[in-house]
Amino acid sequence: MKHLDDIPSTPGKFKMDKSPYFHRTRWQSSVAKLAFWSLVFVGLIFIFFYRSPSSNPVSSDPSRRSLRTYSWGGPAWEKRVRSSARVRTRHGVSVLVTGAAGFVGTHVSAALKRRGDGVLGLDNFNDYYDPSLKRARQALLERSGVFVVEGDINDAALLKKLFEVVPFTHVMHLAAQAGVRYAMENPSSYVHSNIAGFVNLLEVCKSANPQPAIVWASSSSVYGLNTKVPFSEKDRTDQPASLYAATKKAGEEIAHTYNHIYGLSLTGLRFFTVYGPWGRPDMAYFFFTRDILKGKAISIFEGVNHGTVARDFTYIDDIVKGCLGALDTAEKSTGSGGKKRGQAQLRVFNLGNTSPVPVTDLVSILERLLKVKAKKNMMKLPRNGDVPFTHANISSAQRELGYKPTTDLQTGLKKFARWYLGYYSGGKKAAG
Numbered sequence: 001m002k003h004l005d006d007i008p009s010t011p012g013k014f015k016m017d018k019s020p021y022f023h024r025t026r027w028q029s030s031v032a033k034l035a036f037w038s039l040v041f042v043g044l045i046f047i048f049f050y051r052s053p054s055s056n057p058v059s060s061d062p063s064r065r066s067l068r069t070y071s072w073g074g075p076a077w078e079k080r081v082r083s084s085a086r087v088r089t090r091h092g093v094s095v096l097v098t099g100a101a102g103f104v105g106t107h108v109s110a111a112l113k114r115r116g117d118g119v120l121g122l123d124n125f126n127d128y129y130d131p132s133l134k135r136a137r138q139a140l141l142e143r144s145g146v147f148v149v150e151g152d153i154n155d156a157a158l159l160k161k162l163f164e165v166v167p168f169t170h171v172m173h174l175a176a177q178a179g180v181r182y183a184m185e186n187p188s189s190y191v192h193s194n195i196a197g198f199v200n201l202l203e204v205c206k207s208a209n210p211q212p213a214i215v216w217a218s219s220s221s222v223y224g225l226n227t228k229v230p231f232s233e234k235d236r237t238d239q240p241a242s243l244y245a246a247t248k249k250a251g252e253e254i255a256h257t258y259n260h261i262y263g264l265s266l267t268g269l270r271f272f273t274v275y276g277p278w279g280r281p282d283m284a285y286f287f288f289t290r291d292i293l294k295g296k297a298i299s300i301f302e303g304v305n306h307g308t309v310a311r312d313f314t315y316i317d318d319i320v321k322g323c324l325g326a327l328d329t330a331e332k333s334t335g336s337g338g339k340k341r342g343q344a345q346l347r348v349f350n351l352g353n354t355s356p357v358p359v360t361d362l363v364s365i366l367e368r369l370l371k372v373k374a375k376k377n378m379m380k381l382p383r384n385g386d387v388p389f390t391h392a393n394i395s396s397a398q399r400e401l402g403y404k405p406t407t408d409l410q411t412g413l414k415k416f417a418r419w420y421l422g423y424y425s426g427g428k429k430a431a432g
């Protein structure tokens, strides 16, 4: 075991004979070490710049599970952006749709494209729910000529670039961290997307020349603990029941500020529990369908003393009509180069269905459509941000946007169920 005893426990303490041969080997080994560390150093620099070239800034969302690197820029990319945003009719508009691979974003983008408007999508494809569903929506849009740029609304350089390439007349801002209950799990993602991201977008819009008019998604959740029904835009919205609601309410106040200081035209739309084909898997109607089909029990919330929990469920096609009505009636922003030149439009509208349905009825409809009896667990409405009841007064939207919902829950869920069964057919894909 002598050889083992000769090796010192601390490297460098090993004493060697100082022969000429030793000097040569030591010199050679130093050169080798130097070469090795230089290579490592050069490699690290290469990796750093390769992953974040100045023309393609890294935009990663710190509040996300997946840190992503987006790549954008270059003549071919700009050509795609321009072509997607090109207006094809005489009175068409060019719209930047944020959250274009989301549920509402996909439907609105497709509808705008169908009528000849120029549409460019933007989406960060985060993994809040199954990103493959977002990719499928993207593929759908690509087929109809809408390019969805992969990037985050917090990436100011990307947004500025988009406005440099296309002078958008409108922004339809639908990118958001959605979901009422998830806000307790990942609060910072709501601040990051719904507040920081919104401000970043408005900063770029205010400096754009011309400034676009902005229509954006607020939420019925801003009514929070309000008990006066139906909910009217004049009712108080200072008692949010979830952080999600609080960030949407903050968005409405932020919109006021940018309208006031910079003359940006801003319209907020308070969506009421939107559902339909290509919907969000984190919403009750969607995961109830999945769980009922799998024979898995579902939890149905009930209020105090077994009180009814109900929602003013609104079908996606009606919401799309409301969004287009808001875009079409949006007046131009009045500022330019970051300076206000006059009063600009500031609006907020409820987009609901005006007929609340108990969640128990939603489940009965699904049972009939799916021809499967649900395994139900009734449970008390948890204190996680849910509110017992929503009901929209839509007279403002009716008057000013020509908004008129026409789809009842039974009809809308039938269309959803047909889509769901087709999309997830053969058990090939599991709804995430």
Ligand SMILES: O=C(O)[C@H]1O[C@H](OP(=O)(O)OP(=O)(O)OC[C@H]2O[C@@H](n3ccc(=O)[nH]c3=O)[C@H](O)[C@@H]2O)[C@H](O)[C@@H](O)[C@H]1O
Pocket (backbone or CB within 6 Å): 178, 179, 180, 218, 219, 220, 221, 222, 271, 272, 273, 274, 282, 283, 284, 285, 299, 300, 301, 302, 309, 310, 311, 359, 386, 387, 388
């Ligand atoms: O209008 C909005 O502004 C919001 O609408 C949506 O929120 P909600 O209306 O809460 O929809 P959703 O979660 O589908 O629950 C539906 C019903 O099922 C009940 N519910 C829910 C889960 C469950 O396990 N059991 C249950 O009974 C639950 O108590 C509720 O009564 C969007 O998600 C949100 O992003 C936002 O846009």
